Amino acid sequence: MDLPLLWVAAGAMAAFTAWLLKRGSAMKTLTDAGIVLFLLAMMASMFVSAVAYLYSPSLVTIFEVVALNMISMTIGLIPLLATLIRGDRELDETRGGNSVGSRRLAVGAIIALSIVAEVFMGWTFAIVSGAASTTTQSAFSALVDSMSTYWFIFTMATEMAVTLYLVGRNFPRVFRYLVAIQIVIMILSPTAIADSVWSASTLWANGAMMVVAVIVVLEFLFRNRSPAAGASNYVLRLIGAYGLMMAGLFLWLIDGDILLFVLSIIAEMAIYFSIVLNDKSLVSPPLVSWQTRPVWAFALLGGIFIAEFFMGGMFDIMANGTGYFTTLPFVALTGSALNVLGAALYDFVVAVGSITASFWFLAMMGVEMGALVVFKMRYARETETKLRLGLMLVAYAIYAVWLPSFVFSGNLPDVPWIGWSMGIGTAGALSPGIPLTALILTYVISGGLSFLFGSRSLCSVLCTAAPMYQGTTYDAMSTFNRSSKIGRHNLTSRASGSFRIVSTVVWVSLLGSAALSYLTSVGFLNASFFGEDISYFFYSFYFSFLWYLVWTLTPFVGTYGCVTTGVCGWGTFNGIVSRFGLFRLKVKDSNTCINCKTKDCAKVCPTGQTDLPGQFIDSGEFRSFKCIGVGDCVSACPYENIYFFDVRNWVRKKLNRPLPPLATPVLAEPVGSPIDFRAAEGTQTAG
Ligand code: SF4
Ligand code: SF4
Numbered sequence: 001m002d003l004p005l006l007w008v009a010a011g012a013m014a015a016f017t018a019w020l021l022k023r024g025s026a027m028k029t030l031t032d033a034g035i036v037l038f039l040l041a042m043m044a045s046m047f048v049s050a051v052a053y054l055y056s057p058s059l060v061t062i063f064e065v066v067a068l069n070m071i072s073m074t075i076g077l078i079p080l081l082a083t084l085i086r087g088d089r090e091l092d093e094t095r096g097g098n099s100v101g102s103r104r105l106a107v108g109a110i111i112a113l114s115i116v117a118e119v120f121m122g123w124t125f126a127i128v129s130g131a132a133s134t135t136t137q138s139a140f141s142a143l144v145d146s147m148s149t150y151w152f153i154f155t156m157a158t159e160m161a162v163t164l165y166l167v168g169r170n171f172p173r174v175f176r177y178l179v180a181i182q183i184v185i186m187i188l189s190p191t192a193i194a195d196s197v198w199s200a201s202t203l204w205a206n207g208a209m210m211v212v213a214v215i216v217v218l219e220f221l222f223r224n225r226s227p228a229a230g231a232s233n234y235v236l237r238l239i240g241a242y243g244l245m246m247a248g249l250f251l252w253l254i255d256g257d258i259l260l261f262v263l264s265i266i267a268e269m270a271i272y273f274s275i276v277l278n279d280k281s282l283v284s285p286p287l288v289s290w291q292t293r294p295v296w297a298f299a300l301l302g303g304i305f306i307a308e309f310f311m312g313g314m315f316d317i318m319a320n321g322t323g324y325f326t327t328l329p330f331v332a333l334t335g336s337a338l339n340v341l342g343a344a345l346y347d348f349v350v351a352v353g354s355i356t357a358s359f360w361f362l363a364m365m366g367v368e369m370g371a372l373v374v375f376k377m378r379y380a381r382e383t384e385t386k387l388r389l390g391l392m393l394v395a396y397a398i399y400a401v402w403l404p405s406f407v408f409s410g411n412l413p414d415v416p417w418i419g420w421s422m423g424i425g426t427a428g429a430l431s432p433g434i435p436l437t438a439l440i441l442t443y444v445i446s447g448g449l450s451f452l453f454g455s456r457s458l459c460s461v462l463c464t465a466a467p468m469y470q471g472t473t474y475d476a477m478s479t480f481n482r483s484s485k486i487g488r489h490n491l492t493s494r495a496s497g498s499f500r501i502v503s504t505v506v507w508v509s510l511l512g513s514a515a516l517s518y519l520t521s522v523g524f525l526n527a528s529f530f531g532e533d534i535s536y537f538f539y540s541f542y543f544s545f546l547w548y549l550v551w552t553l554t555p556f557v558g559t560y561g562c563v564t565t566g567v568c569g570w571g572t573f574n575g576i577v578s579r580f581g582l583f584r585l586k587v588k589d590s591n592t593c594i595n596c597k598t599k600d601c602a603k604v605c606p607t608g609q610t611d612l613p614g615q616f617i618d619s620g621e622f623r624s625f626k627c628i629g630v631g632d633c634v635s636a637c638p639y640e641n642i643y644f645f646d647v648r649n650w651v652r653k654k655l656n657r658p659l660p661p662l663a664t665p666v667l668a669e670p671v672g673s674p675i676d677f678r679a680a681e682g683t684q685t686a687g
């Protein structure tokens with residue numbers, strides 16, 4: 001058959017299915033559902049028969065194909081016949097108790113039949129056009145192959161686009177955008193056209209679109225703390241499908257296996273069909289606050305991390321070739337049980353760290369999380385906070401990513417402050433000579449900055465982690481500081497028992513491994529962890545693996561878990577220096593705090609410093625090794641009562657110069673806060 005003719009047929013089928021989906025979205029009665037199901041069953045059986053015939057024309061005669069179609073059409077007619085006999089009735093959402101309602105059953109059947117029809121249609125066209133073979137490969141691999149070709153993917157994308165045109169106006173605006181992004185991502189499937197330029201360009205573009213999708217989802221969640229259950233289900237499933245898709249593309253690049261990618265496309269289709277057929281679920285009750293659903297929030301963060309992780313790996317392969325991963329120094333899982341356990345841990349950390357510490361992963365995370373920081377800048381009231389956020393983004397790009405990845409990548413151990421940016425272990429083994437000097441200078445520079453400006457110089461500006469903890473949606477998760485068990489345990493400026501234990505373990509491991517590393521480097525010992533410098537291994541474990549685990553566990557740990565739990569040795573060091581340095585928060589008038597009804601400063605703190613008001617009332621200032629100077633409290637105080645105090649104010653004071661913040665009169669009436677990161681009762685808006 002002519003290719004153009006096939007394309008016309010595929011386009012017509014896509015348009016017809018889209019029309020059926022539109023009918024499905026408007027169905028109210030059993031008859032409505034029956035008509036859609038009958039037509040879809042017809043389509044599905046037609047293409048299933050076509051594939052059967054194309055595979056075994058000698059075994060499956062035209063007569064048998066027609067008979068098969070007749071049988072399936074008869075089955076498809078059953079719901080319609082039933083309504084004729086028993087009378088029509090409305091589709092119900094639930095049928096008593098917890099049982100599934102007829103509408104949900106109909107929707108499930110429509111989704112299943114649509115997918116079967118699409119899959120077999122793509123397979124049929126792939127065989128007829130010669131893109132899939134019926135002789136040189138198994139039926140299963142031919143099916144999988146056909147679903148990765150343009151016959152399936154572009155037809156699906158056409159169907160999705162036509163459906164969006166037909167029913168998209170029913171969606172709230174943000175979901176129209178998300179569905180449009182879904183369509184673009186579908187078109188940008190690297191497997192669709194067997195051409196290296198197409199594959200390479202679409203892999204980059206596909207990843208970029210996914211970054212946009214994640215930003216749209218996170219910003220939606222920030223603006224809508226209580227979305228409809230259907231909306232939160234949709235975004236969670238979408239993120240899950242993208243995680244699967246990125247993992248699929250990563251595997252495809254590594255060893256050419258496309259099965260996982262194809263499964264992700266099926267998942268994406270199912271998610272798409274489910275909101276087309278249930279568009280009302282995007283806005284109708286129940287509205288549930290995701291700030292009260294830690295498991296849901298954890299699944300969201302986990303899904304985002306998985307998608308980003310494999311996307312970073314995909315970009316690494318695109319930039320450096322598959323050798324980037326195939327030559328990793330994995331060790332064999334052999335020997336005693338302890339050896340196998342250690343080797344498994346080592347391999348795991350190597351595999352995870354190879355991506356999370358890579359340039360492309362960090363660059364992509366920077367864009368994604370940085371966008372949320374830019375959004376936050378709109379809400380920040382104080383110029384100082386806006387400037388800090390801007391500085392943080394610049395520092396992330398230059399200090400945390402560009403300089404170590406490109407400028408000093410060859411001689412990191414020689415470069416103080418940049419080469420050892422997270423203290424012991426950052427740049428490798430501890431050994432005599434220049435690296436030791438560079439390491440000591442790192443502590444001097446970073447500790448000096450923390451003494452003068454507070455640990456915000458690190459935790460709120462220079463640290464790679466800062467942008468990931470500072471975006472709008474992540475800020476809104478500070479409610480988990482109070483609602484989670486561990487978060488509650490770590491509230492206030494005191495060091496909890498668990499903090500003491502964790503930070504001690506971390507520091508003992510860092511110092512102990514540094515000593516072993518040094519003694520090994522001077523030839524006194526021969527200590528390593530499966531051939532890796534012990535000090536560097538601990539660094540990788542803490543910052544390339546554990547940090548992301550703590551980040552993902554935010555709903556159970558609270559925000560800025562790296563600070564509050566003590567797992568970051570570098571943060572603890574700088575925090576303690578800061579505690580005894582010049583940085584502190586001050587209030588213009590303690591009496592305002594006494595009369596303050598809201599105590600908003602304590603509610604928004606991302607590290608859970610709930611004793612802020614108490615310290616303000618007692619001494620007019622707040623000092624804590626956990627205070628990282630984010631300034632959310634400053635922005636949230638409805639009386640504009642708080643201001644930062646650091647070396648700049650200290651110098652002014654010494655010179656008897658007036659302190660600018662104190663020049664502002666204390667307001668008698670609250671002015672309201674431009675930031676509301678804690679509200680759990682936000683309402684859903686269409687935009
Ligand atoms: S505690 Fe550590 S990881 Fe967390 S922001 Fe501070 S320096 Fe970065
Ligand atoms: S919100 Fe402002 S006025 Fe109220 S306790 Fe905190 S610093 Fe004082």
